[in-house]
Amino acid sequence: MESSSEKFLLQGNEAIVEGALAAGCCFFAGYPITPSSEIAELMSMRLPKQNGTFIQMEDEIASIGAIIGASLAGAKVLTATSGPGFSLMQENLGYACMTEVPLVIVNVMRGGPSTGLPTSPAQADVMQTRWGTHGDHPIIVLSVSSVADSYEIAVHAFNMAEKYRVPVVLLSDEIVGHTREAITLPPGKPMEVVNRIKPSVPPEWYVPYENNSRGVPPMADIGSGYRHHVTGLMHNAKGFPTSDPQEVDTFHRRMQRKLDNGAMEIQMSRGFMLDDAEVAVIAYGAVTRSALRAVKMAREQGIKAGLLQLITLFPVPRAALDSVLRQCRAVLVAEMNMGQYVREVRAVNVSSNVKQLNRFDGHLIKPDEIFGKLMIL
Amino acid sequence: MVEHASVIRNDFLRHDMQFPHVWCPGCGLGIVLGSLIRATAKLEIPKDDMVLASGIGCTGRMPAYVDFNTLHTTHGRALTFSTGIKLAKPELTVMTIMGDGDATAIGGNHFIHAARRNLNITAIIVNNQTYGMTGGQYSPTTPYGSKATTAMYGHIEHAFSIAELAVTAGASFVGRGTVHHVTQLDDLIGKGIRKRGFSVIEIISNCHTNYGKMNNLADPVAYQMWMKEHAVSVKKAAKMSVEELEDKFTIGILADIDKPSYIEEYQKIRDKAAGAGS
Ligand SMILES: Cc1ncc(C[n+]2csc(CCOP(=O)(O)OP(=O)(O)O)c2C)c(N)n1
Ligand code: SF4
Numbered sequence: 001m002e003s004s005s006e007k008f009l010l011q012g013n014e015a016i017v018e019g020a021l022a023a024g025c026c027f028f029a030g031y032p033i034t035p036s037s038e039i040a041e042l043m044s045m046r047l048p049k050q051n052g053t054f055i056q057m058e059d060e061i062a063s064i065g066a067i068i069g070a071s072l073a074g075a076k077v078l079t080a081t082s083g084p085g086f087s088l089m090q091e092n093l094g095y096a097c098m099t100e101v102p103l104v105i106v107n108v109m110r111g112g113p114s115t116g117l118p119t120s121p122a123q124a125d126v127m128q129t130r131w132g133t134h135g136d137h138p139i140i141v142l143s144v145s146s147v148a149d150s151y152e153i154a155v156h157a158f159n160m161a162e163k164y165r166v167p168v169v170l171l172s173d174e175i176v177g178h179t180r181e182a183i184t185l186p187p188g189k190p191m192e193v194v195n196r197i198k199p200s201v202p203p204e205w206y207v208p209y210e211n212n213s214r215g216v217p218p219m220a221d222i223g224s225g226y227r228h229h230v231t232g233l234m235h236n237a238k239g240f241p242t243s244d245p246q247e248v249d250t251f252h253r254r255m256q257r258k259l260d261n262g263a264m265e266i267q268m269s270r271g272f273m274l275d276d277a278e279v280a281v282i283a284y285g286a287v288t289r290s291a292l293r294a295v296k297m298a299r300e301q302g303i304k305a306g307l308l309q310l311i312t313l314f315p316v317p318r319a320a321l322d323s324v325l326r327q328c329r330a331v332l333v334a335e336m337n338m339g340q341y342v343r344e345v346r347a348v349n350v351s352s353n354v355k356q357l358n359r360f361d362g363h364l365i366k367p368d369e370i371f372g373k374l375m376i377l
Numbered sequence: 378m379v380e381h382a383s384v385i386r387n388d389f390l391r392h393d394m395q396f397p398h399v400w401c402p403g404c405g406l407g408i409v410l411g412s413l414i415r416a417t418a419k420l421e422i423p424k425d426d427m428v429l430a431s432g433i434g435c436t437g438r439m440p441a442y443v444d445f446n447t448l449h450t451t452h453g454r455a456l457t458f459s460t461g462i463k464l465a466k467p468e469l470t471v472m473t474i475m476g477d478g479d480a481t482a483i484g485g486n487h488f489i490h491a492a493r494r495n496l497n498i499t500a501i502i503v504n505n506q507t508y509g510m511t512g513g514q515y516s517p518t519t520p521y522g523s524k525a526t527t528a529m530y531g532h533i534e535h536a537f538s539i540a541e542l543a544v545t546a547g548a549s550f551v552g553r554g555t556v557h558h559v560t561q562l563d564d565l566i567g568k569g570i571r572k573r574g575f576s577v578i579e580i581i582s583n584c585h586t587n588y589g590k591m592n593n594l595a596d597p598v599a600y601q602m603w604m605k606e607h608a609v610s611v612k613k614a615a616k617m618s619v620e621e622l623e624d625k626f627t628i629g630i631l632a633d634i635d636k637p638s639y640i641e642e643y644q645k646i647r648d649k650a651a652g653a654g655s
Contacts, residue, residue, distance in 0.1 A: 027465055048650035053464045053643065058490040062457040065450070065487075069430075069461025072448070073469070077461075095451050222446045222462055223469045225425050229441055231449035240394055240441060 005184050012150040012176040013038040013080075016106055017046065018185055019154025020078050023193055025104075026052035027075040029066035031059050031085060034118045035174040036108040039080035060085035064092040064105070071101045072230060074221030076158055080106035083125055084115060086132070093167055094133035095232045097255075100209070100219070102161035102196055104154070106170045108177040109285075111362045120362030121174035123285055124337035129169045130314045138255045140164070140266060141314040143171040145288035147181035152191065153311060159194035160266060164258050165216050171313070173336070175286040175364055199226055208239045211250055215258030259315050267317035270309040271324075273299065277306030279377045280324050282333045282345055284310040287365050291334055294370035305374055316344050325352040330377040332357055334365050385411050386418040388444065395442050400435060403597030405556035405582030409503055410439055412559060413474075416566035417445075420470075427470045428462055430455045432484060434476035435509040435584070453484030456491045459498050467640045470570060471497070477504040478516040481537050485517070492546035492575050496639040499569045499576045500548075502539055505584035513587030524591040539579040544632045549574030551632040555581040557604040558628060565630070574638045581608070581626065 010018070017039055020028075028043040030036075044054040053070070057063040060081055067077035081089065086107045096103055109125050111117025129141040140160050144150045150172060157168040199206050199218040208228040210217045220226030233241040234248055242248065259266060272292055274280060279298075283291040288309045298305035308324050308331075310317060325331060325345075330353040333342040342356045357373050359365045390396075400406050417427060427445040431437040433452035440447035446469075450458045459473045480488050480502045491498065507525060508514045515525035517537045525532060540553040550572035552565035562580065569576035583589060583600035594600040611629035614622060 027461070029461065045650070048643070048647040049653070051647060055460070055464060057457065057460075058486050061454060062460070062487055062490070065454045065457025066461035066464070068450075069448075069458035069463075070465035071461070072458075073462045073465035075461075075465040091451055092454060221466075222428060222448075223426060223466050227425060227444060227446050229447045229449070231441070232451060233449065238394065 005186055005188065007182050007184050009180050010147055010183050011038060011178055011180050012144065012147050012172055013108065013178070014042055015147045015150035015183055016080070016154045016170070016172065017042045019151040020104070020158065021046060021050070022151070022186065022191065023155045023158035024076045024195070025078045025158060026050070027067060027070040027077045028053070028079065029055045029057050029063040029070070029077075030079045030081065031057055031063050033082045033085045035110055035177050036080045036082045036106060038177070039106060043078070060088040061092060064089040064096070067103050068092060068096050068101050071103050072222050074224070076102070076162070078104045078106065080108065082108050082110050083112045086125060086128065090133045094135060094137060096167045097133065097137035097139060098232050099230050100165035100217070101167070102165055104157045104161055104168050104170055106172060109171060109173040117362045119174065121286060121336060121364060122360065122362065123173060123287070123335050124340065124360065125171070126313060126335070126337065126340045129171060136252060138166050138259050139314060140166055140168045140259070140312070141171060142168060142268070142312055143284040143310065144176055145285050145309060146176065147179065147183050150176060151183060151185070152187065155191045155193070156268070159192065162196040163194050163216070164262055164266070165196065165219055166259065171285065173286050198224070203227070207237050209235060209237045211237055211254055215254045215261055263315065266312060267315060267320065268311035269317045269320040270311065271320075272307040272309065274306035274308065274324065274327075276304050277327065278304040278329050279374060280306040280308055280328045280331045281370060281374065282308045282310065282321070282324070282331055283335070284313060284341070287334050287336060290365050290367045291370055293367035294374060297367065297371045298374045301375070303374060313341065316348065318348050321345060321348045325349040325354070329353065330355060332370065332373050332377060334370050336360065336365060385414040389414045389418060389424070391442055391444050398442055399438050401586045403583070403585060404435070405505065405584075406435060406439065406503060408556040408559060409501070409580055409582060410442065412562045412566055413501070414443070415563045416570065419567055420570060422470050426468065427472070428459070429472050429474060430459045430462070431474045432476070432479035433510070434479050436474055436476035436503040437479060439474050453479050453482070454487060455479070456484065456487045456498065456500065460491065460496055463496055463498055463640070464643075467497070472499045472501060472570065474501045474503065476509065477502060477506065477518040477539065478508045481517045481539055481542070489542070489546040492543050492548040492577065494639050495547060495549055495574045495636065497573055497575070499566075499572075499578065501566065501569070501578045501580065503580050503582045504539055505582045505588060507584050507588035509584040509587055513584070513591060519588075525588070526591070540577065540631050543577035543579070548577045548632060549634055549636060549638070550576035550630070552577070552630050553579040553581070553626070553628050555604040555608055555628060556583065557601045558608065561628065568630070572633070574636065
């Protein structure tokens with residue numbers, strides 16, 4: 001992909017690689033799993049060309065361990081997997097939350113539980129992305145609905161990980177990951193690339209987990225002269241283990257605050273035909289496209305329908321959801337699982353009329369199905 | 378001639394913030410810490426360039442006391458974190474310290490693959506034949522027939538020999554020492570760190586509090602005397618019969634081979650990729 005823009009026919013998985021590289025990713029560790037393996041394969045070709053590093057580890061636990069280590073040493077890092085691998089990553093994902101290590105994990109979702117449906121799409125790992133690892137913790141979860149999204153949201157994922165020192169899970173699915181679409185690269189409007197803030201004080205003044213107003217302490221690379229301790233034990237501002245109630249409380253509140261402070265830019269969504277909408281579909285990922293088609297069909301029938309596409313799933317984009325819930329007489333949450341995210345939508349406004357449409361048989365929800373539901377909302 | 382163990386370097390410890398330590402009085406881990414400090418001080422590598430990573434356990438607590446770049450990771454996974462650090466910054470000296478359970482039970486897969494991969498990392502494994510931190514349950518190195526809090530009727534599994542496992546898995550340098558043979562231990566750790574490629578130092582240590590209490594070695598001094606009586610140098614062992622070696626273990630250097638490290642091999646990949654065009 002050289003300087004002048006060109007059109008490419010890419011898979012969603014390939015577009016994620018392009019987005020990651022554009023965002024400055026220089027380290028990938030992973031373990032093969034359908035339907036995500038193309039990401040590892042392409043990274044193994046691309047990274048060494050630009051002095052980056054690819055490594056295939058012995059399992060997904062090792063993969064996330066390696067990217068945490070590399071990120072602590074200053075690299076922008078990525079791993080990619082699917083359900084079974086994502087399950088294995090949970091403990092170290094919690095470590096990254098606890099130690100505030102920027103990293104991006106792509107989960108190209110397939111049908112579960114267990115080995116499930118390796119080559120079929122699903123959106124059933126949504127709640128696992130939020131609560132898969134134990135303990136209260138901050139996390140950002142983004143979802144992609146197309147090849148263009150896969151590129152763009154991958155860049156956002158890295159930017160957010162770096163800016164907020166938090167793991168970001170990028171949810172794709174078998175359909176988006178494997179569908180080929182035309183995409184212009186680099187995109188017409190260049191995307192900003194954000195790098196983590198490094199300490200500017202002398203090493204002896206460095207407080208690695210300081211409770212500053214942003215809630216995000218500057219991060220020193222291992223080996224940059226700022227020797228400090230990193231532990232998954234609860235730690236104080238200096239980074240050493242503590243069980244002091246005040247320090248524990250301060251830690252959890254700062255974790256909450258750092259994502260609250262950034263809510264405006266973290267919580268991304270897109271509205272389609274919402275201005276005068278009386279009913280709306282709420283969708284994310286591959287279902288977004290069926291939903292958009294269904295909304296257009298409904299408009300043709302004179303129904304004032306709209307669509308809210310959620311890009312950020314967690315932290316829940318409350319403001320965007322609340323405004324749609326207040327405006328519309330009813331909303332339909334369509335997702336390829338037995339009803340996961342619909343609970344979050346209902347929790348935003350308990351008095352609203354929230355209906356659900358679910359499919360969990362390994363097939364995409366069709367526009368007709370959504371249209372049918374819209375007609376009787 | 379081996380030098381005698383010298384006094385440890387004070388500025389390598391985090392005196393002001395981290396002491397007293399959490400270990401039981403008489404625990405072999407204090408001796409391991411001393412040995413590590415002496416060995417690293419002799420290498421004259423700046424502290425800023427040294428990394429000490431650990432997993433979870435009594436052994437896992439060591440990095441907090443040392444004034445390097447330190448990392449206390451998850452149980453069994455320390456080598457995976459070290460792999461990432463070393464690959465991202467090959468100029469750093471990366472050491473990983475683990476307990477026997479940490480390295481060969483929950484982390485056994487990472488351990489053999491790290492050895493096979495031959496990345497320049499030094500793995501120091503403190504083998505106290507038990508899970509110290511969680512109270513003396515059996516580990517992959519608990520001897521057959523001994524007692525553990527989860528084997529009060531006697532242990533029926535056979536123990537791993539960590540150093541031999543490392544040799545078979547392909548480590549470039551493998552040494553075994555004990556906390557009783559300290560001068561040799563300093564030397565082994567120093568050699569391990571200097572080695573290009575993956576190096577493993579297995580250290581037989583005492584958990585008298587847990588393992589010892591259940592197996593007639595509750596006194597740390599008696600425990601160390603047991604080490605003295607049961608350790609045989611690699612050289613001497615070569616001349617002994619299988620029967621004579623029955624309840625003994627070897628100490629010294631078990632492997633020291635030269636082969637390209639992962640870092641060198643990966644540089645070749647980069648060169649090939651750069652030449653391959655887009
Ligand atoms: C995933 C996970 N499982 C279990 C534990 C509990 N745990 C903490 S330390 C430990 C064993 C420690 O034994 P070893 O690795 O031999 O180190 P030692 O304490 O003897 O130095 C266990 C099982 C844990 N922390 N994480
Ligand atoms: S429990 Fe055992 S290994 Fe842990 S500090 Fe005490 S003696 Fe050492």
